Amino acid sequence: MSISPDLAEVARNARTASRALAIATQATKDAALHAMAEALVARSDELLRANAEDVARAEADGTPANIIDRLRLTPERLEGMAQGLRDVAGLADPVGEVVRGGVLPNGLELRQVRVPFGVVGMIYEARPNVTADAAGICLKSGNAVLLRGSSSARSSNAAIVTVLRDAVASAGLDADVVQLVPGDTHESVKELMRARGLVDVLIPRGGAGLIRSVVEESMVPVIETGAGNCHVYVDAAADLDKALAIVLNAKTHRTSVCNAAESLLVHADVADAFLPRVVAALQERDVTIHGDDAFTSYEGVVPATDDDYAEEYLSLDIAAAVVPDIDAAIDHIRRYSSAHSDAIVTDDQRAARRFVAEVDSAAVLVNASTRFTDGGEFGFGAEIGISTQKLHARGPMGLPEMTSTKYVVVGDGHVR
Amino acid sequence: MSISPDLAEVARNARTASRALAIATQATKDAALHAMAEALVARSDELLRANAEDVARAEADGTPANIIDRLRLTPERLEGMAQGLRDVAGLADPVGEVVRGGVLPNGLELRQVRVPFGVVGMIYEARPNVTADAAGICLKSGNAVLLRGSSSARSSNAAIVTVLRDAVASAGLDADVVQLVPGDTHESVKELMRARGLVDVLIPRGGAGLIRSVVEESMVPVIETGAGNCHVYVDAAADLDKALAIVLNAKTHRTSVCNAAESLLVHADVADAFLPRVVAALQERDVTIHGDDAFTSYEGVVPATDDDYAEEYLSLDIAAAVVPDIDAAIDHIRRYSSAHSDAIVTDDQRAARRFVAEVDSAAVLVNASTRFTDGGEFGFGAEIGISTQKLHARGPMGLPEMTSTKYVVVGDGHVR
Known part of the structure; x- marks a missing residue:
């Protein structure tokens, strides 16, 4: 199975946007997060209208009341999403943090520095608030994000992403740091899982079935989240x-x-x-x-x-x-x-x-x-999920867990 | 494709052995490493005999001289392998290191602590010295290892593993912390890649083709190493x-x-x-x-x-x-x-x-x-490979990169 031209284009635009975002200052990123928060509140009418479409569709489909409750947006829930973005703006920027460093015996300076992954794919279910949460956490950690929510929330997610993209652009960043994955069929999830090289990390959030299928089928490295017995x-x-x-x-x-x-x-x-x-x-x-x-x-x-x-x-x-x-x-x-x-x-x-x-x-x-066991309780301030795998991150994942590192080696003509 | 009973048994034995190894003291592990080093030297005759079989087979197959040179063991190379194990014994134990920790506002003590992965699978080519290197690094980092070397080195690898297992057992650890993957067909590599749950991490070391196939096909999380343009x-x-x-x-x-x-x-x-x-x-x-x-x-x-x-x-x-x-x-x-x-x-x-x-x-x-860009040059003392992926470890991987972490939360009846 190949990658559709639509997904390839979205992913390439994400890659390009991610490069400027990776070196954006914290001030720029925080301004974007505050703009995103304001926009969610200022444009709540259009968000609630879009959400009403999803809710009406779900009701017509006979969706259980507890699922519809999770799908539903209210002014209070939008304010909660906005506050989440403001909270992320208040957190320390993980990008550029020197994890370890020193001078080697030969005089080479060696530093291990936090850098963004690049392009993160999020696959998630039901709750539209994850759309804003994930966009905020990815933006602050310097990552472009490709969002693939559930089709039951497609109108809400599209509206939220439109509002967030406008806000990101208004703050001087490339709007393509936040994008929806085109298409809402199961095929589009499968494609995302095969987008190795285009997407650096996939994070599935949802039920055990979703997570298992991503973990087993993905060619893109995965951070497994959530199942808890x-x-x-x-x-x-x-x-x-x-x-x-x-x-x-x-x-x-x-x-x-x-x-x-x-x-x-x-x-x-x-x-x-x-x-x-x-x-x-x-x-x-x-x-x-x-x-x-x-x-x-x-x-x-x-x-x-x-x-x-x-x-x-x-x-x-x-x-x-x-x-x-x-x-x-x-x-x-x-x-x-x-x-x-x-x-x-x-x-x-x-x-x-x-x-x-x-x-x-x-x-x-x-x-x-x-x-x-929770990012908020652990004092991380924001949480993209709880990893149950042993590679990379384990337990609640905050902003530092949304980064990789690179080694910076500085010499003065050093050779071996 | 399912897992063969042989591999399943080996992996289960590795899991059992890994549990005792995970809580073994550094003193015990270092004693095992020194015993392994001594055994490689003391039993060099049987190792060189086994290696001669591999070399003879390679020569009969018309293998190029430079490949045969990589395959060949000498007393000097065995001493080099032994010294590598002694060097690993001299390194700090990563297991138990508190990566971060403190007291939460509600009085809960929170610590993030390094723990072994559990069972590591190594897939590698040609050089038999990797067998001893990988066994030593995995043992010191508290991981059981399943070794899958190239079939051209099968006699050498089998002999090295026999010698190392005897030494591990003599130091009071379960010999099953070091095992060969049964079978030397390509199917046995494929099986290892499907052993999700049995094997925690796979590390391929070798040519670009090997690494690409493991990265793309494995259901077990992979640390990609090595390709360098x-x-x-x-x-x-x-x-x-x-x-x-x-x-x-x-x-x-x-x-x-x-x-x-x-x-x-x-x-x-x-x-x-x-x-x-x-x-x-x-x-x-x-x-x-x-x-x-x-x-x-x-x-x-x-x-x-x-x-x-x-x-x-x-x-x-x-x-x-x-x-x-x-x-x-x-x-x-x-x-x-x-x-x-x-x-x-x-x-x-x-x-x-x-x-x-x-x-x-x-x-x-x-x-x-x-x-x-090298674990030795960076001062890590030992290197299992150089990761070119962004998840978990990037660049030269030393002992800390061969661990995961867990959160330890200690309260006094704390509830939310």
Whole structure:
């Protein structure tokens, strides 16, 4: 399969635009971000009209109410998008940061410096706010972005990109640093995945199916984001009040997010004390527990299958099991975890140390809810996604994670 | 295509072995490296016997002498491999390094810590010394390694791995941290590229064809290494004595390496002064110059085609052109460079600054030979390859580049 002339042209324009953006000053980029924020608010009428088309189409198609809610823009949500752009303007510019540097024994100066990737492709679903978020983060990190949102949001995304491009141009940057991928068929996603050399990095954001297909099929390097089968392990030495609070927070604070807990493991030594409390508290919050034999002895708990332990429910469901010891907990997590965020609740220093060393996930938490794995909570100020791969970036990705580096070597006629 | 049971078993054993290795102390790993070094020397007879089989087979196949030379082991080369392992033992352990850390406003402690990838796949050609180098670097960085060398070196590689595994086991580590990929057909390489989940990272080292096929076909994340169409640009403000020394060094110091120069660009203002000198000096060293019209007016210079400017000769050939200004030089490099290492020779600070900012290569050099882009020269002590991709690592990769990170979050019952 080849690249369509439309995509090739868009990508080439992005490359050209990216070169000027890569050496733009922070002041210029921040001015563009503020202009983008103002434009989203000033032109909210046309954005809401475009969004109403998407919502009407979705309703006519019988789309579930929760999906339509995610699709819908309101003046408040537009203001939120604008504030997100202003927040990005307030962050430090990662481009040009000297990561390490010094003088070599032969007198050569060596510096490793952050530089933009160049052209970033974003493939994402549903929420149109991602369009503005991604454009802002890419612009501040010096990258041109090719946006491929879901077709259900096509009118909204087109309108948002039009508004953002006008604002970018008004600030003196090339509007082609923000572009939509032409076409909204599945073929256009496939093409983007084959645009090696035209696109430097692809970032899929969305459901597990989308991410898996991009990761497996893409010839462009991918940063994998998002899937989260997160565990809370309540150790023998846990403070059970804290354990209860953490389980409830991790499971019910927000169920549709990747850092929500999907599995609960309880050490056998505290099962008798903890299970009655956690079962009652979860059920009181309408959580369905899919449990092993120890859990199904409580009323209302349904038996768990192997699939339940592997499931990312993103709903008021949790898989649960009692484990004989911390080794079994770690083994269970190694087998089923998506390596996003896994937590231990314990007051035992040795147990905490073992869990941290032996659970190989993007975030390992001790006595804290899995919900803390988040760019905002980590103080990054903006987040393009949460990487669950080991290459390049792992965990919440802020502005520095949206850059590469290059080595600058300065001599005075040095030869080997 | 599925994964063969043989590869799946090897990979699973590597995963298991990698878990203990990931938490092994530096002392244990260094003891293993020293044992590996000693074993290469102590068992040199069996290694040389195995290598003689490969050499005899290559000779019977009519393999060119320079390839046979790369394949051949000698007591000196074995001592060199052993010394490489001892050098790696002397380097700092990247695992456990706190990359950043602090306390969040809510009291959560946040640390980003280096951890091994887990299981690394190496696909490489010809030289059997890569087998020991890769095993040592992977072991020190806490990674199990699956080695897939070229079939022409199969007896040597099998013998080296046997010796290294015995040494690893003698130091108390699981021998399965170093394994050969079973089978030496092309299918076994394809399988390795599909072993997503079993292998965390693939690193191809070798010719452009090998690297391109791995990069395009692999479902396992890849770190691309090696291809180098490196440029030297002699600016209008160059010190021509230094420029000549740098061109000669970059082209002729070693021709078969990726950081050798393959293209020479000369600013028109210094063409009359520089071309006679550089043409004569290169020809004196038996370099064939493939030049544009300005160069072909000198005797012995052959006309360059577009392909010449794109070529990684790895031989005593160089493509050459005169450019009207630095913009044309930068444009030429953007069009043809493999983005490995590109150098400017100039005493003009503004020209140097522009070149550094606008040439987006893994290494950009000012008044220094491209030959300096090298892990040893950069002071990394060991190098697994030179990355020419933008994700994860760019430029020479030392031990830290062979790791991922994880976030460790420690609270006291923290919930959102």
